[in-house]
Amino acid sequence: MIYDIAIVGAGVCGGMIARELSRYDLRVCLLERANDVAMGASKANSGIIHGGFDPEPGTLKQKFNTEGRELLFDAARELSVPHIRNGSLVCAFTPEEEEQVRELYARGATNGIDNLHLISGEQARALESSLSQGVTLALHVPDAGIVCPYKLTIAAVGNAMDNGVELHRNFEVTGIEHSGGIFTLKSAAGESVSTKYLINCAGGHAGKVAAMAGDDSIEIIPRAGEYMLLDRSEGKTVGHTIFRAPSKEGKGILVSPTADGNLLLGPTAVRVDTPDSTQTTREGLAAVARSVKESVPNVDLSRVITSFTGVRASHAAGDFIVGQSKTVDNMINVAAIDSPGLTACVAIARYVTDILGGMGVQLDRKPDWCGKREDTEAFSKLTDEEKDAVIKQNPAYGRIICRCEEITEGEIRAALHINPPALDMDGVKRRTRSGMGRCQGGFCAPFVMKLIAEERQIELEEVTKNGGSSKMLTGRI
């Protein structure tokens, strides 16, 4: 079988492109090297829906941020992904930073972003009482927001699958042949997939994938960002996303509530050797702690429940790469998608679709396409009376497996079935939040393992944390 379109990489861009293409009568597949979707930068970033004032005018970043912000809010709503329009504050502490913030305000106007406000330190503290006394000026962006980035990716892929896109996991592309107008992609496991058009969304590995197809123009610079996540008890420390004035290295270390109600601190920005350098470091976490204490002094660092590192795929030119390959026909690169990539992903997906149309791909709309996805967190939002009724129908919703987040067996079993089904512990965690609370799976892990084994009809010893050799157990006693 030959696909019309193969997308390499099930991150948020790959997922959104898959969803966009699922509107049309096309055979589309999504190839992912990991055991789950959203396993690269899409699962470990700040989850910010950026206002759009920051990118340099005329860049792709600016275009897709401006076009994409409201598209992303719409997509999050259609896909029932947690998101909040909480607004952001970019804070200046020094005269130099004030100058930068004023520049951002002016740039915002150039970028066509309205509803931006320069406010005094006093006014900023009136909006956000925890803010440092040291803040002298701030840019208030009421239209900015937050979204859960991995749930957005999972939902986009799930919705694409509901509409006919095929997901191949554990498909690490190791070679690409291109002859007679057909790409044949080989995987590390020896499988192969053939396609007429190829879309490279391979994140940190996009340069490598492009090169396999014969385009060696992309050099990805991996930059690690370390984060700390705090208990939900701290989720209301700030309401807005609190940025510092930006530096060359990025948008700086922020303090933000998450769409799921935690408090997120980070990221650092450190150049690393490979896109897989996702280890945290003592220095990195200390740098996050230092910066955060300056902007929001009352952040309670004793409430950290986990820390992690995301690796952004950056590029020396500083802009996104989205377009037809200059050297390989019928291949589109979607590469170097660092910030504001999450905000931009829907706009990018539409743009890529237009390019495909321009390349001659027949875009016939499917009459039965449905862009909505059921709310997988619906149960947790019910009233006691409504929950009672659900439990009487399905008693599995009456067994609470994860105490910290109050996640039931019913919700976990559902996550093992709904597209794209969770296959491992981390997959269950990212879909249901089971194990994501303050005990970090201490109590629920043994129960979740059993549910995975049961639903997937595998031995308990075969259950993994995140695929491959990440087995949880080493055998029976």
Add this chain to the structure above:
Amino acid sequence: MKNHDIVIIGGGPAGMAAAVAAFDSGVRDVVIIDREDNLGGVLKQCIHNGFGLHKLGKELTGPEYAHVYAQQVRERGIKVYSGTTVTRITSDKIVTATNTDGILKIQAKAVVLAMGCRERSRGALNISGTRPAGVYSAGTAQKLINCDGYMVGKRVVILGSGDIGLIMARRMTLQGAKVEAVCEILPYSGGLTRNIVQCLEDYGIPLHLSTTVAEIHGSERLEGVTVAQVDQNRAPIESTRRYIPCDTLLLSCGLIPENELTLNAGIELDKVTGGAVVDQFRQTSIDGIFACGNVLQVHDLVDHVSDEAECAGASAAKYVLGNPSECGRITTCAGEGVRYVLPQRVLLSGEQVSLYLRVREPQTGVKLVVKSGERIIKTFPRLKAAPGEMEKLDIPMSLLSDADKTLTVSMEVQ
């Protein structure tokens, strides 16, 4: 909405002992709500011995100790809602819980909190490095091995020399795993002396004090850890970094009372213990809500949990049955060398009051001094005192008076 006189949250050792004591104090309508299918709480996975020496005069395993109390619960016909998780407690004592029958709401006259504690996770410890499989809190590993019958690893490093870590070092060894080392960031172990001897020394497992895990390695399954000695600020010393290959890291780095329900009910918590602020009858800042066991303060021995729970259960019964008489109250506070004192409040009622406390650092040849202002109420000499062994000081009520506002307990070198 159902009605019960006394609702006990948790079916572990504290919940069971509280229920029995409440019943025996004359209240018949006592119920236990337990999230697990069987009573016993964490004791079910503690298959080693050492339980019951103080309380029952014999040495039992965890499940045997639990059985003694579960039997007493059954004999009294105390109702147990098992497989039922409490999700909310209000200050007016409405308890909301979930089980496979639906959502349960109970109006209680008194509530006893006995939810136990949880383990400090890797995330809370902020250990840097990768995030592979094979990093477990010691209690989770204990459950998988002892209750489910699966091994979690073959080559093990344990961080933290709390009792669960020590017990698991022996357990993993007996099950054929190689325990490379137990690392303790403090200059002393927080575990019971008997556990250090019986679980480490007897098996030749090295205990490295003032040493921590500085980094975790491995992309899928754990491949090794870097350990390092620490300086006075508990920061790893670069020159002492050393790689130990292993596939499993067990964390035994402290227990945290599970007080989310308590907090949401609006009950005052003690920042040091992590549990509720209580008087000697284990009543919290809300009348009619009591707390006991590891949800109140983390204990060393289950025997003491049972004692404390009996007190809470009996007090809850007294609250339901009687009219409490007004009496003077004194606050307690931790002085020099003492980390916390419990109860935080003493009512001038009863024959005597027992103060429980932990010292900050191990010390020999000391006295624990209870003072009201400058007046010494009582002095308790000790050959040695250590943070890992809870101290109990009995003070006759006759030594206290309305004039005393605050009792301070401090540790002085003799």
